Amino acid sequence: MAAIRAGLVGVGPVGDRIYSCVQERGFDLAEPIRVMATRERREILGGEEVLIREIAEELFEGLDVVFFAGREGAKGASVQWGKVANDAGAYVIDNGGDFRLDPDIPLVVPEVNMDLVSEGTKFICSPNCSTIQMCVALAPLHRVARMKRIVVSTYQAASGWGARGQEELNSQIKQLACGCVEDWDPCVFCRPLALDCIPHVDAFLDNLYTKEEMKMVYETQKIFGDADIAITATAVRVPVEIGHAEAINVEFEGEMNAEQAMEILSDAAQSPGVAVIDGASTDPNYGTARDKVDLSKAPWAGHGHVDERIYPTQADVLAEQYKDATLVGRIRDDVTRPNTINLWCVADNLRKGAATNVVQIAEEMMKRGIIG
Ligand SMILES: NC(=O)c1ccc[n+]([C@@H]2O[C@H](COP(=O)([O-])OP(=O)(O)OC[C@H]3O[C@@H](n4cnc5c(N)ncnc54)[C@H](OP(=O)(O)O)[C@@H]3O)[C@@H](O)[C@H]2O)c1
Known part of the structure; x- marks a missing residue:
């Protein structure tokens, strides 16, 4: 099995876990994972400082597989960049919900239906976490x-709502601890989540x-x-x-x-x-x-x-x-x-509900000789 080149789009909690999971599972990588998001900066991912590049067509060149962990919707990562990655020759494994119900795209949980993936399956979706x-x-x-x-x-x-959901709950818990609950101003969830369901x-x-x-x-x-x-x-x-x-x-x-x-x-x-x-x-x-x-x-x-x-x-x-x-x-x-x-x-x-699932799909594809 040859070493592979992997890309990652999106560095929220799911992207962070994908980065860790690939390292933990000892993927044979021909180069460091190419990490992309909406703007360039350095950030800690999986405990390492990583250069995050502003997403661009040329960054997909030469990649075997790209994990998408961006936001959903028309301006989201996989709608805008999924086909670009495929056209550059990479397999796409997408965490988002945009294509999950497309009849031509397999929706895969490796423990259940990995056999839907073959060499011709260029775009694969991972289901919703629940x-x-x-x-x-x-x-x-x-x-x-x-x-x-x-x-x-x-x-x-x-955290099912991404980094902002996690931050909102944490800030409400901190406010509870200091007794300043009057200042609660929920943005992500429609009501204060701390102490409620x-x-x-x-x-x-x-x-x-x-x-x-x-x-x-x-x-x-x-x-x-x-x-x-x-x-x-x-x-x-x-x-x-x-x-x-x-x-x-x-x-x-x-x-x-x-x-x-x-x-x-x-x-x-x-x-x-x-x-x-x-x-x-x-x-x-x-x-x-x-x-x-x-x-x-x-x-x-x-x-x-x-x-x-x-x-x-x-x-x-x-x-x-x-x-x-x-x-x-x-x-x-x-x-x-x-x-x-x-x-x-x-x-x-964030792991089996997202990152681990997509990394397991890639791992199985390598075992089956589809990638690498
Ligand atoms: N959270 C969960 O439990 C969970 C479970 C299963 C599936 N998912 C799915 O996994 C995906 C990621 O989830 P998350 O919770 O990590 O989300 P998040 O916290 O919102 O992070 C999204 C990341 O995607 C990047 N991004 C968004 N639009 C982009 C674009 N057009 N081009 C390039 N990068 C773009 C953002 O870049 P910047 O950092 O530059 O803004 C950010 O790093 C979502 O589709 C979500 O529905 C999430």
Whole structure:
């Protein structure tokens, strides 16, 4: 496999993670990643000072692959520059939403549908962050019993809105700490996010769902190649800096129950990218997600609760061992319907929800001899 030349467009939180992820995964690079944004400057990316160049046609020359992590829309990076990169001979892997539903462009989660990518696939899209983690968690179950209906509620971090969302939450938290909450002036989110949850992610549509909610519907159907999977979503912004969580209720055509789901999702060969954190607190694995919590100090201790349970939370995705995983817990039967289960899943929206996914796609393309 020959060394490759890679480019990166956009240096917000996602671009920063792509830069780190490429270094961490030891890509054989023929030259440093060519980093581009709207204007030239030096900035720290992945802990290194990097020259960021003002995006221009000639910067795409000679590149094998370009990761796009710019803003969306007509003036966004991939709409303006994606074709330019392709014309220069580079494969494009795009984090943005502009082309995800284009029937001629594959929407790829490597654990689910990498086979859609071949030498002729010059432009590849990566799904929305909430969609990726749901597909990683559900694909192994779908392969066994085919999903019929999904009801999902999300609990999405401020960084899902980019650097400005993260900054707005952080500044509100600082203002809370100094007691100057009267000065709150939310710009990114429609209401103050610190100490609140906002059931409004992206713009409202005519059907009264938000764009984020409908992205989860259409993108998931496209990834599984099955428009008959009924999906309904509620997307909520929560005062968490990084990490999206989802409560998922899923009904299957075939036989499925919590015990089977637990077995499938715990098997690394059947469920790549999934880490199950579920079980009794007496389990010897208890405490792998975080330091052990002393349950003897919990308010319910001594009140007849035999067992407490372990489960993942958004804080867990900041742990080194889980930064690229989709964590699954709270797996249980839906007692109101047959072949239906509930589960909770958590992932880092900036890594597996964006950067890791695109870098894994490129990695797979290299393994398959498409790049390099
Ligand atoms: N945040 C998430 O959780 C998440 C998850 C999945 C997918 N995504 C998608 O990933 C992309 C990046 O997200 P982010 O959160 O990192 O965004 P962000 O904080 O808004 O950063 C966007 C970056 O793109 C650059 N940019 C914007 N328009 C450009 C153009 N026309 N030409 C060149 N560069 C341009 C900006 O340049 P300057 O720095 O020079 O302004 C900035 O560095 C978005 O499409 C987003 O929808 C985000």
